[in-house]
Amino acid sequence: MRLLRFVPLLFLLACASTPSAPDAPLAPLAPPAPPVPAAPPVTAATTDPASASVDPACLAHADAKDGAVDKVIARCPNCGLTMDGKPEFSTTLDGYEAHSCSAHCKGALEAEPAAVLARSCNR
Numbered sequence: 001m002r003l004l005r006f007v008p009l010l011f012l013l014a015c016a017s018t019p020s021a022p023d024a025p026l027a028p029l030a031p032p033a034p035p036v037p038a039a040p041p042v043t044a045a046t047t048d049p050a051s052a053s054v055d056p057a058c059l060a061h062a063d064a065k066d067g068a069v070d071k072v073i074a075r076c077p078n079c080g081l082t083m084d085g086k087p088e089f090s091t092t093l094d095g096y097e098a099h100s101c102s103a104h105c106k107g108a109l110e111a112e113p114a115a116v117l118a119r120s121c122n123r
Contacts, residue, residue, distance in 0.1 A: 054114050058121040059096050073098040077120045078105035093117075 059073070065081045066074040075081040077098055085099025089106040092098075093113050100106040109116045 054093055054117055055121070056094070058117040059094060061121050062098070062117060063096060071096050075099075076101040076105050077116050078108045081120050 060069075062073040062075070062077055062081055063069055063071060066072075068074075073081075073096055074085055076083040076085045077100070079101055083101040085101050087099055089100040089103060090097050091100065091106060091109050091113075093109075098109060100109055
């Protein structure tokens with residue numbers, strides 16, 4: 001009977017001292033992906049009014065509003081083509097020369113030409 005008490009103890013000692021099989025080697029890790037470069041911020045210095053997407057139909061409509069189709073928009077686009085523009089406040093857009101009535105309106109047209117002309121065409 002005393003022997004039966006020590007058998008489980010001997011069994012545990014025998015199992016604990018047996019060397020275990022080595023773990024399977026791990027697959028090598030893939031190198032990390034290179035970081036994605038961030039897009040440059042859009043500022044007034046990088047925005048080109050001439051490269052903005054302006055609807056050609058709006059340009060033609062604004063050009064004809066003064067009675068002459070000559071690629072000169074003589075009425076202020078920012079004022080809804082109701083005010084006469086001045087040549088000293090002109091901006092070139094897709095081959096058209098757009099005259100604004102003031103420096104404020106010229107700045108608005110240069111900042112967002114597509115939006116200003118779209119508003120003018122929808123009035």
